[in-house]
Amino acid sequence: MSPSLDIQKVAVIGCGSMGGNMALLFAEKGIDVSLQDPDEKTMDNIVSAAKKQGFGERVKQYNDYDSLCASLSSPKVLIFSLPHGSVGDTVLSGLTPYLNKGDIIIDCGNEHWENTERRQGKSVTRGIRYVGAGVSGGYQAARLGPSICPGGDDESLDCVMPFLEKVAAKDDKGRSCVGKVGTGGSGHYVKMVHNGVEHGMMCAISEAWGIMEKGLGMSFEEIGQVFDDWNKDGPLAGTFLVAIGARICRTRNDAGKKVLSEVEDKVVQDVTGEEGTGIWSNAEGVSLHVPAPTLTTAHYLRLASAYRDTRILAQETIGGGFEPQRFGVNDHAGFINYLRTATYLACLVSYIQGINIIEQADKENGWNIDYSAVLQIWRAGCIIQADHISSLLRPEFVNFRQRKSMNLLFEPRVMKELRSGFDELKRVILAATEADHIVPSLSASLEYIKYETNTNLPTQFYEAELDLFGKHMFDKKDEPDTGGPTEGRHHFEWKPAKGAA
Numbered sequence: 001m002s003p004s005l006d007i008q009k010v011a012v013i014g015c016g017s018m019g020g021n022m023a024l025l026f027a028e029k030g031i032d033v034s035l036q037d038p039d040e041k042t043m044d045n046i047v048s049a050a051k052k053q054g055f056g057e058r059v060k061q062y063n064d065y066d067s068l069c070a071s072l073s074s075p076k077v078l079i080f081s082l083p084h085g086s087v088g089d090t091v092l093s094g095l096t097p098y099l100n101k102g103d104i105i106i107d108c109g110n111e112h113w114e115n116t117e118r119r120q121g122k123s124v125t126r127g128i129r130y131v132g133a134g135v136s137g138g139y140q141a142a143r144l145g146p147s148i149c150p151g152g153d154d155e156s157l158d159c160v161m162p163f164l165e166k167v168a169a170k171d172d173k174g175r176s177c178v179g180k181v182g183t184g185g186s187g188h189y190v191k192m193v194h195n196g197v198e199h200g201m202m203c204a205i206s207e208a209w210g211i212m213e214k215g216l217g218m219s220f221e222e223i224g225q226v227f228d229d230w231n232k233d234g235p236l237a238g239t240f241l242v243a244i245g246a247r248i249c250r251t252r253n254d255a256g257k258k259v260l261s262e263v264e265d266k267v268v269q270d271v272t273g274e275e276g277t278g279i280w281s282n283a284e285g286v287s288l289h290v291p292a293p294t295l296t297t298a299h300y301l302r303l304a305s306a307y308r309d310t311r312i313l314a315q316e317t318i319g320g321g322f323e324p325q326r327f328g329v330n331d332h333a334g335f336i337n338y339l340r341t342a343t344y345l346a347c348l349v350s351y352i353q354g355i356n357i358i359e360q361a362d363k364e365n366g367w368n369i370d371y372s373a374v375l376q377i378w379r380a381g382c383i384i385q386a387d388h389i390s391s392l393l394r395p396e397f398v399n400f401r402q403r404k405s406m407n408l409l410f411e412p413r414v415m416k417e418l419r420s421g422f423d424e425l426k427r428v429i430l431a432a433t434e435a436d437h438i439v440p441s442l443s444a445s446l447e448y449i450k451y452e453t454n455t456n457l458p459t460q461f462y463e464a465e466l467d468l469f470g471k472h473m474f475d476k477k478d479e480p481d482t483g484g485p486t487e488g489r490h491h492f493e494w495k496p497a498k499g500a501a
């Protein structure tokens with residue numbers, strides 16, 4: 001029987017916006033919290049916030065690992081909320097002399113899954129449990145209850161589940177948005193892909209905002225109303241990124257000005273190295289041979305956006321850019337509905353692409369991922385929560401053990417959604433493209449639907465070119481399909497190699 005612990009004391013190492021707010025959440029839930037952060041002031045602020053909120057006696061700060069670890073009971077439970085990369089290694093090495101068999105580290109940062117597995121391997125030799133548990137929902141959810149995505153060995157997960165269930169976000173039925181994802185680094189892997197999906201969805205919603213603002217000439221207030229309506233019912237019902245979109249459109253600063261009107265068009269986190277998840281999830285898709293164009297094109301837009309200086313120079317060089325223009329529509333309400341469908345399909349295919357990456361990685365790494373846990377984790381508290389999509393995908397995720405594949409492109413109910421929205425997505429892209437709007441993720445989603453469901457791709461010609469110059473071989477149309485990506489069986493001597501003489 002695996003252990004299950006009644007965790008009453010934890011250390012939080014790294015007390016920034018996530019760690020600090022999780023520390024307050026834990027204390028509010030009756031757990032004693034020992035803080036550790038390089039910045040004394042950061043810890044002072046958390047202690048005084050805890051006092052103000054009525055649970056100051058449960059939060060204390062420590063400046064060294066000796067006193068920090070001495071403040072905990074056995075087994076010690078330490079929560080990391082650190083920047084990804086070497087910081088976690090340094091902290092783990094520093095802590096190791098103070099750790100004993102059975103002590104537990106729950107790494108709640110966005111750590112790369114391979115770092116997690118390396119640390120798990122290192123820790124297990126000393127009997128230390130290392131759980132990689134990505135958390136989602138931003139700092140508001142860190143304070144209220146984040147969605148938590150833990151992976152590790154079964155026993156370690158059993159140890160921490162009661163604690164994680166206590167502090168995690170709750171769905172509309174009061175169930176905790178946490179579950180045992182799988183072994184090894186699977187928790188951090190699934191959280192990484194969550195962020196890739198988040199980027200695909202956020203890009204599509206931003207493109208929809210751009211079309212409404214610059215194409216239809218709608219005010220922020222009007223767009224906010226549209227996002228509110230979309231969030232209330234229909235295919236985007238209960239979609240967190242749409243809900244916050246409405247708030248963003250409406251929020252004014254103290255001077256009464258819309259805050260959004262002052263926000264520059266740069267997303268820099270991938271370039272500064274603050275975030276790794278966007279880069280890693282796309283790199284994973286490519287290296288596992290899983291097409292994820294909605295996620296990838298969203299990432300490219302982020303990258304281009306970060307380098308505003310190069311965009312300025314290129315704009316000057318080309319003699320002025322291609323500014324999105326206002327365009328007329330005969331039926332405004334009808335077009336807004338089309339736009340909702342287009343945004344929904346891009347969000348849905350972002351999910352499909354993300355799940356396909358996870359499934360392939362699971363096959364490669366043997367993590368034994370529990371997809372019903374993944375769906376529950378994505379149900380509430382996290383950034384990609386989308387009630388309609390969750391309900392749509394529920395049967396596949398809950399019954400995943402009966403399925404041969406989690407590829408939702410083989411699921412008639414899901415494909416029915418893509419088929420019925422296809423024309424509306426196309427119409428939006430046609431109108432937007434005609435008026436020079438920037439719609440990479442909507443377009444990539446349309447292309448994805450087309451090429452993933454087509455058996456007569458222009459790669460026929462591509463394959464011929466490859467064979468002509470590289471003798472790369474091809475299969476013939478009149479032969480039975482080999483059922484997988486096997487090397488072609490034929491070469492044609494299109495252009496015999498000759499010397500100059």
Ligand SMILES: NC(=O)C1=CN([C@@H]2O[C@H](COP(=O)(O)OP(=O)(O)OC[C@H]3O[C@@H](n4cnc5c(N)ncnc54)[C@H](OP(=O)(O)O)[C@@H]3O)[C@@H](O)[C@H]2O)C=CC1
Pocket residue numbers: 013014015016017018019036037038039042081082083084087090091108109110111135136137138139274275
């Ligand atoms: N912000 C978000 O919305 C989300 C973030 N995450 C992930 O959670 C983690 C934390 O994010 P976030 O709170 O935003 O980041 P912050 O930068 O706000 O917090 C990180 C904290 O760790 C501290 N720190 C750095 N080195 C050490 C060390 N050696 N020992 C102890 N503390 C240290 C930092 O101190 P200092 O600043 O002085 O260096 C800082 O206070 C990251 O992995 C992030 O990717 C996950 C979900 C959402």
Ligand SMILES: O=C(CO)[C@H](O)[C@H](O)COP(=O)(O)O
Pocket residue numbers: 110135136137138195198269270275277278383
């Ligand atoms: O992990 C998170 C949410 O779950 C991060 O807050 C989110 O991914 C922001 O990342 P980025 O800066 O790359 O957009």
